[in-house]
Amino acid sequence: MLIPSLAILSSVLKTSITTRIVWLVHLKYKLTHPNPGYLGIPLYLIMIFGYKLIMRSKGVKPHEADLWTDKDFFDRDEAYWKEKLKEKKSAGGFVYRYFVSWLF
Secondary structure: OHHHHHHHHHHHHHHHHHHHHHHHHHHHHOOOOOOOOOOHHHHHHHHHHHHHHHHOOOOOOHHHOOOOOOHHHHHHHHHHHHHHHHHHHHOOOHHHHHHHHHHO
16 A cells, blocks of 8 residues: 555645745735646656656566556456446436436
8 A cells, every 4th residue: 555655645745835835926926816727737747757766767668568467357347346337327316317427
């Protein structure tokens, strides 16, 4: 569970940094409405490439990527959830049929 924890931590870090920068700019230039806008995009990219530089992670070449290991497990899992969704749709109530089902 290390990877989800790192993802949550990086998301919180990005939000915290973005919010602080926006408010510092807001206070310095007396803006009427502090809007983070697209500030998160460069911060996110900086964190991704910073991680790759610090950890020295290498990319996987397409011909070296293993796409078939454990594929049968994921196929069974997908079939299970499709069956559950089919059961849910057939037994769905008024709210699901008329307000939620069209989203999916």
